[in-house]
Amino acid sequence: MPSHFFVPCLKGSTIQRKNTIVRHLFTLLFSVILCSTQVYSQVINPRTLPQEWGEYGIGDPYILKFRGKFYLYCSTRDDQSGVKCWSSWDLANWTYEGLCVDNTVTITKGAYAPEVIYWNGTFYMYTSPAGNGHYILSSGSPTGPFTVQTGNIGHTIDGSVFIDDNAQMYFTYAGGSGIQAAAMSGPLAITGAGSTLSGTSLNGWTEGSTLFKRNGIYYMTYTGNHVFSRGYRVHYATATTPLGAYTAGTNNPIVLNTEGSFFGLGHSGSVIGPDLDTWFIAYHNLLGQSSIVGPNRKLNIDPMGFNGDKLLVYGPTYWTQPSPALPTFYDRFDRTAIGSNWTNINGGNWGIFNQELMWQDNKTTTQWYRQVTTATSAADYTAEFNMKEMSRGGNGARFGAVFSYVDENTFGSALLSSFNNTLETDVKVNGVSVGVSAIPLPAGWDYQKWHVIRVEKQGTTFRIYLDGMLKSTRTANITAGGKIGVATYNDHADFGFTAFSNRVNGSGVFGFYKPVPGTIPAVHYNEGGEGVGYHDLTIENTGGKYRTDRVDIRDCEEGGENIGWNQTGEWYHYNVNVQAAGPYHLELRYATTYTACKVRVSCDGADVSGIVAIPATGDWSAWRTAVLKNLNLPAGNHTIRLETVEGEFDFSSLKFESGTTTAPNGSDNFNSGSFSGLWNYDNGNYSIASGRAAIDGFGKRLMGNAGWTDYTVEADVQCPSGGNGGLIFRVRNPAAAEFGTSNALSSDYFQGYYAGIDAGGIVLGKQNYNWTSLASKTQALSPGQTYKLRAVLNGANIKIYLNDMSTPAIDYTDPSPLISGKAGIRTHAANMAFDNFQISQELSALIFRCRVDIP
Template sequence: MLKFTKQVVATVGILGALLLPATGAFAYTNPMTLSNEWSNYGTGDPFVMKYNGKFYLYSSTGQYQTGVKCWSSTDTVNWTYEGMCSTDAATYQGYAPEVVYWNGTFYMYTSRDGTGHYVLTSSSPTGPFTAVTGNLGHSIDGSVFIDDNASWYFLSAGGDGIHAAQMSSPTSIGSDVVLGGTQIGGQWTEAPTLIKRNGIYNLTETGNHVLSTGYRVNLATNTTGPLQPFTPSNQNPILLKTEGSQVGLGHSSNFIGPDLDTYYTVYHNLASVDPAGYPIRHVNFDPIGWNGDKMAVYGPSNWSVPNPALPNFEDRFQRASIGTGYSNLNGGTWGISNNFLYQNAKGSTALYIQYENTFTTASDYTAEYNMKQVSKGTLDPRIGAIYGYVDANNYGVAVLNGNTNRLETNMVVGGVWGTQVNTALPTGFDITKLHNVRIEKSGATYKYFVDGLLKETKTSANLGAGKIGYMSSDNEANFGYLAASNKVNGSGIFDVYKPIPGTIQAVHYNSGGEGVGYHDRTTGNAGGKYIRSDNVDIRDNPEGGENIGWNGTGDWYKYNVSVQANGTYNLGLRYATTNTGTQVKVWIDSTDVTGVVTLPSTGGWDNWQTYTIKGLTLPAGNHTIKVETVTGEFDFYTLQFNAADNASFTKTDNFATAFSNDWNWSGGNWAIESGEASIDNVGKKTLGSTGWSDYTVEADVKGISGLNSGIMVRVQNPAQGGAGNDAGLGTDFYQGYLAVLSGSSVSLGKQNYNWTTLASTAGTYATNTWYHMKVVVSGNNIKVYVGDMTTPKINYTDNNNPFISGKIGLRAHYAHTHFDNFSVTH
């Protein structure tokens, strides 16, 4: 039983200095090339874990090599090569090693030569790891998830989706089940990573083939558990890029970054393919922003962006003495040894407390503690975390009690202890091994995590801001990395510099409060969705997460942005309003880049549309975007910035002897036959710029054998399937729209690496007959003409997250097709 009694105050200043962390203002650029990477292989399948305040990165073993390499970092930007952490035979061509720390042991899971998994163990994150099992099977890309009740699960890759199995121990894996809703595009699906946040299981996975530029990351979620079916996200894919210098993005894993709050995704890109056909890959990091329960990846970025933020306070105890930055309550024997703070007084039930006296948290914060018992006394041995410390009569404790095997929490307010809450720790919990305690305070809600598992949630308005520290009673104990951040529950994303091009969640406006991050003319949150403690009106959005609501005349919101390059951009504003005269203006820093723009009524507050504001001139680098309401009222959800090419021109191609130089991507066996473009079987071909928005495309189409062919518009991210050369497997690998002729209809569909039919009109279209097609895209409206160039066969407005720009193209699906007399007018 944890006995809380009023203690005697004995504050003591101890000589020494505590170094405060840097601000994280420097810059990094994706992809990163780490020192001592595998030659001709790089760092594929990266995985990051954190232990005692330091991050460790592991990657797949080079082809025909044995061993796993490891790097460490305190900021996830500057990585130190730690050497080969394993040379065990089980790591021969080791696929996707992942490391889990549990109860004093580090467990590595890797698939030897892709033929099933082995478990290796070590007492250190840098090894040496040695195999403790034989081949346990379960395909490749094994990933361990530990639920809050300490149940273990093993996830792995499969042709029918992600597989999962319960684990009876860290070295024993049960039988697989196939997780419904996890197969990507009916193809091989790999690289699962499962994180649980606010009761939602978020499973990220990678699909297609590592040698395809269309390698991509999808998200699926559920609320029922790791072995239950998942629902694919309507945002998929959440990470994709197929053209340029950073392509083939995937095999991601997710972790909480240096600021203790912001999630990051780490993934590799396909840099090149060596002469033997093996991929050369490098590591990339991008932040994740949570809009309610909606996961949004702020990436990919491949230009200089600010470093991940560090905590507001951290201490690694890398010095000889404690220093004056700490104060003591109730005595004890304190010191520093081997980068640990220690206390070794036993024989008393007094709470010996050492708290950091130079930093006070904000009212909302996240704090991290690391501790272990070295030896215990006979009275009531306990170790724990101190938070919200104001003075000897006002603070909270989160205690690990090895005798009772439980977490014990309580608060003393005004010298009076509250009611102690006891929560069982996992069976076999060894308090003599280093354990991590994490405390999140948001408003009056406290969450207590032990070794990453949520063990207790409670509400108390009795403590606010305060200091942090460690506690020991009747114990000899070691205390490791200590840190605090004035960020909690995803608030760290607010001040992250969001990439442009990219999409920004409206609710991720800058911190700083009224007049700094935003201006709202009314008090209180009219929407009642208090995801932020301010007066901005926020409500649930039917498309997921939340949006800013009741945004009226004079209101404005600021967003930190990192612009890739000097240039012109189009902004797709996702909004809803019943007002007909709402006007907005967008600024970058102090420059108006749009003038006054009038938003059409959407006809209802839950009728969401995207309005494209064209021609924003933005300078490269780090800036602040401001969205201002000039007059009227509207709700808004996202800001989508695309690089733009708004110049007027006409381009033609009659395919006399060759394709013109304007065609810039091709998949399939395209050829010129008798002065006509020809594709036999499956293929697509694109022309122009991804910055084109509104245009008219025309072409003659003739089916030689079969007819399933047509014109693509607003095409982004085209790719081949399989190993990057299979037009059939990659037939749906693009984003955009397709106007397609078949023998019985003309149809319009939307392709987001997953086909959706938008509209169709019946008709009879024969092979060996020319049909003139015209597609006109203007704003969110698409008109499709066949034969009759006056009356469209299809007139469709896409208000469901439309693509606002992209190239044009030609496409056929299992049909020998000819095209001629092509033109595009922009």
């Protein structure tokens, strides 16, 4: 930012304001245009902010945006009172604003998860002291002081408020079988007892909800199950009504990491970032239990992306990332003169007040006065305007925003009328109006308080929001860029933070450097067009979906959109931010017909995969996963190219996971009387008895490398009389439930496969912190007898053997395979023992060769 001359200015009459302008005629003018291509500082998760709670940090973060600035609130340490607040213009650099609730307010002792909304001039805070119901506080400022407005309204913990387009409010909160919700009659009143939202359960206590709306879809993010578990995680679900049936995302969990020093990720809040377009998720990670009281946590912020209705987090990250992009143009009016970045239309009395806003106070004439930017937006953009009315000159007074401004004959407008209590929208093209639409606003709307108008232009469609509520959708034939600005008519109005970004409807994620490991939707390829972001052999977008360039995109059977009709010679670029130099597996989700294809991956022009054949899937709707193993990638920011060398296929995503060049190998016969040092994860009360690993209850143990893909794992497994137990493999993100104890949840806390036995036979299933049965074989087994159980993994194919090592009891090919991870043993509510545990690459290769060679 350029520096400014700061001269005090008292806001007052027209004469005072004119004198202010005269006093500053000789003040130097400075630019406030900042381009999204500017080099910004970098950030890294987790983050340490000034004046965090000692040995408690920042937990349950919530971010509010007001007048272009972001305000962060977090839980209060259990033995302290008051609520802390920070502010930031860019989500990267934060300033401590002090206690927004004084520490003498006793109901804020251990204030859990304070969240703040802005409604019609007032800020409302919802918080639960030490988990004992909720109180509502209010303030005229986001930094307080907030004062208590209600008694205890109950409703467990983690209350969050959502305001729909029709101004109806909803309160969501934690519950034992899913997120609870209730309608509100206003910001201070909850209607009824509430009910559980179907589809939002994490198989136990579920908390930390946030609800937002995008493109007509309601998105609920939620967390479970216990803050002290390494497996604390974030899921999402979607619905078509706020209190309707929710459908959990197929790519859940969207935030999870359990191993190393970065774990216990959860309790998220979501906000649109500084570029006006990209969504961000704020969440905490767990350092451990405070030596004083409560959990010790840190703040993390990552971008979110959308592919159709599918939401994903570009993370979780814990290595250096670029700071969030800023708007293409913005003005905070943090100076003493309007400056050369604005063009006056028709005069008026304009000025700057207190280095924070621009005003126009001529209300004696019935004349339109405008200020428009000298900067011009792209054809598609998002714009934001903050404003309030000081006083009107007559009943016809209007104030508001102009956009796509070319001249006085071609522009759009969104104007507020305090007399009519309406928002009026119109678009005029070559002097012809598409028609004024007057939208009634809620009764009691206070026009002398700050409000924000947001405009999203995409193609010929304009979506116009007021205070986050979609109020008007207009269509007009304006296909080029234009300027933005503010306007008054017979009115005295103030204008705050004003900006536009050449981003709209989530396009901000296309070009930024996406974290690896991580998942990239195919349709999030780089910008720049033909020959830069992609090479496509057809001129048109066959399929006509999602983006407007010539890449062929269609609706995907698995949700969202995919790149289709991908032909020989075509390629796509993806910017990536690689965590560390080394091998990575690439999972390519694709579909084709009856002809195999060939692909190649390069990094900054260097071939990192060679030419890899991917088999036919049999149908364009038969989606499968091809695994390109151990691509060697350098650390930092790079550009990946996916090239079709031969054939034609559709693809929907690229998922990078850590790989390894270490061959699968490891064993333990438990004869030493203790567990081998190869075991690198344990949960449960396993012990060594008579040369076997024994347990009575729940638990799991793992050894190996998360990058192992194809291998054989086997053990001698004693059949239990109750419960079940067996082998787990291709396991990532193992965890225990609350406080690290072993219980029924703990045995299911991992992502991977399970092959186990009980008295009724053999079962194969997949765990993703919930159970999905894949295949089973009914077979009478004798409790107490030991059986040799073996799993052989080759790509998507899994063979399970029991005693008979030549004929598999289960032969299953997973259309959506987990492709790499550790291996070990798991027990669920059983008294049993294990012996002769072994992981090997040789057995897998031998059995695979036999399968190929013998018809």
